[in-house]
Amino acid sequence: MSDKPFLRMDNIHKSFGEIIVSAGVTLEIEEGEIHSLLGENGAGKSVLMSILCGILKPNSGQIIYRGKPLNIGSPREAIQQKIGMVHQHFMLVPNLTVAENYVLGQGSPLRLIRNMNEVHARIRDMSERYGLDVQPDAVVEDLSVGEQQRVEILKVLFHGCDLLILDEPTAVLTPQETDRLLDLMRGLVNDGKTVIFISHKLDEVMRASDRISVMRDCRVVHTTQVSDTSPRELARLMVGRDVLMELPHSPCEPGDTVLSVEGLSCRNELGLPALRDINLQVRKGEIVGIAGVSGNGQTELALALSGLLPVDAGRIELAGRDITGLSPTEINALSFAHVPEDRHKMGILMPMSLAENAILERYDQPPFMARGLLQRQKIAAHTRDLIARFRVKTRDENEPISNLSGGNQQKLVVARELARNPDFLLVSQLTRGIDIGAIEFILQEMLKQREAGRGILLISTELEELFAICDRILVISHGEILGEVPPDRDRLEEVGLLMAGKKADQKDMAAVGH
Numbered sequence: 421m422s423d424k425p426f427l428r429m430d431n432i433h434k435s436f437g438e439i440i441v442s443a444g445v446t447l448e449i450e451e452g453e454i455h456s457l458l459g460e461n462g463a464g465k466s467v468l469m470s471i472l473c474g475i476l477k478p479n480s481g482q483i484i485y486r487g488k489p490l491n492i493g494s495p496r497e498a499i500q501q502k503i504g505m506v507h508q509h510f511m512l513v514p515n516l517t518v519a520e521n522y523v524l525g526q527g528s529p530l531r532l533i534r535n536m537n538e539v540h541a542r543i544r545d546m547s548e549r550y551g552l553d554v555q556p557d558a559v560v561e562d563l564s565v566g567e568q569q570r571v572e573i574l575k576v577l578f579h580g581c582d583l584l585i586l587d588e589p590t591a592v593l594t595p596q597e598t599d600r601l602l603d604l605m606r607g608l609v610n611d612g613k614t615v616i617f618i619s620h621k622l623d624e625v626m627r628a629s630d631r632i633s634v635m636r637d638c639r640v641v642h643t644t645q646v647s648d649t650s651p652r653e654l655a656r657l658m659v660g661r662d663v664l665m666e667l668p669h670s671p672c673e674p675g676d677t678v679l680s681v682e683g684l685s686c687r688n689e690l691g692l693p694a695l696r697d698i699n700l701q702v703r704k705g706e707i708v709g710i711a712g713v714s715g716n717g718q719t720e721l722a723l724a725l726s727g728l729l730p731v732d733a734g735r736i737e738l739a740g741r742d743i744t745g746l747s748p749t750e751i752n753a754l755s756f757a758h759v760p761e762d763r764h765k766m767g768i769l770m771p772m773s774l775a776e777n778a779i780l781e782r783y784d785q786p787p788f789m790a791r792g793l794l795q796r797q798k799i800a801a802h803t804r805d806l807i808a809r810f811r812v813k814t815r816d817e818n819e820p821i822s823n824l825s826g827g828n829q830q831k832l833v834v835a836r837e838l839a840r841n842p843d844f845l846l847v848s849q850l851t852r853g854i855d856i857g858a859i860e861f862i863l864q865e866m867l868k869q870r871e872a873g874r875g876i877l878l879i880s881t882e883l884e885e886l887f888a889i890c891d892r893i894l895v896i897s898h899g900e901i902l903g904e905v906p907p908d909r910d911r912l913e914e915v916g917l918l919m920a921g922k923k924a925d926q927k928d929m930a931a932v933g934h
């Protein structure tokens with residue numbers, strides 16, 4: 421360890437009652453490095469970073485920053501010390517402009533209004549300097565996820581931060597946006613900043629980092645230079661075993677069609693065309709993947725199938741029954757399970773317990789309700805079973821789900837939906853925020869569902885996930901299905917071209933160099 425590290429978190433302990441969430445963590449960060457933090461879901465990464473940026477107060481331990489003890493009680497004090505965090509879930513006020521978000525809570529409104537021109541000019545300057553493409557007068561809610569992410573990053577730079585903490589920033593980004601972010605991180609350190617980067621994606625961590633620390637059971641168990649390690653070693657350190665990601669499965673023997681979509685067209689929330697003439701079938705016992713760069717109609721497809729978006733034209737059938745135009749409640753009552761892409765908006769209710777979330781939308785059905793009474797013991801036993809099988813890290817089934825780490829919340833949603841044993845499963849971004857050990861397990865569970873004869877539509881931006889378990893992959897681009905490809909890794913390039921919007925005839929042209 422160096423004599424005078426830029427930042428040293430020393431023997432940090434934190435507990436909530438009897439629950440230990442930081443078990444004597446020691447972590448050193450050097451100035452001007454990209455230091456990645458890896459660990460299973462619930463390993464304590466976000467808690468540690470929340471302590472560093474003043475959201476949580478440790479019970480004991482000390483932080484030395486630039487040679488002096490650091491005592492901060494709020495994110496605002498952290499920013500005064502030039503430490504800024506970009507969270508997993510963005511903290512921007514959606515109906516304000518970028519510039520308004522940046523000055524929110526920054527002193528007298530009158531003085532700020534007078535200085536707004538200056539603020540705009542500074543945002544433009546900084547945006548250009550870091551190649552961030554952020555417009556000060558853009559309204560946040562009109563921006564894509566990738567753009568909002570850049571707004572968040574520029575916000576901490578705007579406040580003069582030298583140490584930037586990025587908590588799973590790539591989870592919601594397209595591959596192109598991810599490349600851009602990793603380049604930006606390198607640009608920041610070249611400019612004298614220091615970056616702490618949290619990600620579950622080992623390839624990104626290997627590409628982006630100077631050093632890597634691995635957390636397990638709320639401690640740092642290993643710190644290494646990136647050149648001295650490998651993805652395999654990192655996986656073993658994190659999960660405690662080899663993660664093979666080999667998911668052998670027998671060829672698909674599909675049965676009857678369970679979902680049939682014909683000529684489906686619909687518009688997005690802004691009234692713009694989002695899906696054009698979608699035709700697809702899912703049969704019992706098969707997993708059909710939808711590959712695509714995010715923002716190409718996948719969200720609208722999931723919403724339309726689950727009754728949450730009106731259909732302009734076309735027909736949707738579930739096991740031969742026309743379900744076009746049914747309400748979400750009516751569809752939910754059918755043999756149809758849904759893992760939504762954004763668990764915070766749709767999958768879970770934050771203040772409620774795991775048990776309440778485990779029976780959400782089914783609380784009035786047997787065995788959870790009988791003779792008009794909630795069957796609390798049955799609900800508790802069911803939730804305990806889900807927690808144990810999916811290894812959800814929690815105190816018990818009565819804990820509020822908001823206490824769980826992001827990946828553990830996602831595990832509960834997946835466990836709940838799979839437990840419904842539906843004929844048809846609609847799954848969006850299955851493994852978002854989930855660690856590699858748990859991904860392997862969850863993909864195996866999906867294959868078990870397939871073997872049990874369920875039909876699955878898996879919408880994902882992760883090609884690895886689609887190639888690992890799908891029987892057929894459909895590629896969506898600009899709201900249209902452009903082609904179908906078998907899950908043969910030799911066909912990866914073809915999928916990439918289709919994702920970029922090139923149809924079969926155009927692909928041939930690309931091959932001859934046009």
Ligand SMILES: Nc1ncnc2c1ncn2[C@@H]1O[C@H](COP(=O)(O)OP(=O)(O)OP(=O)(O)O)[C@@H](O)[C@H]1O
Binds near residue numbers: 436
């Ligand atoms: N307010 C809280 N009350 C009780 N326990 C909490 C609270 N906040 C976090 N925890 C617990 O602390 C542990 C570490 O959580 P943390 O969010 O740091 O995990 P993580 O490594 O960031 O995981 P992920 O990769 O899933 O985001 C988890 O077991 C979590 O349930």
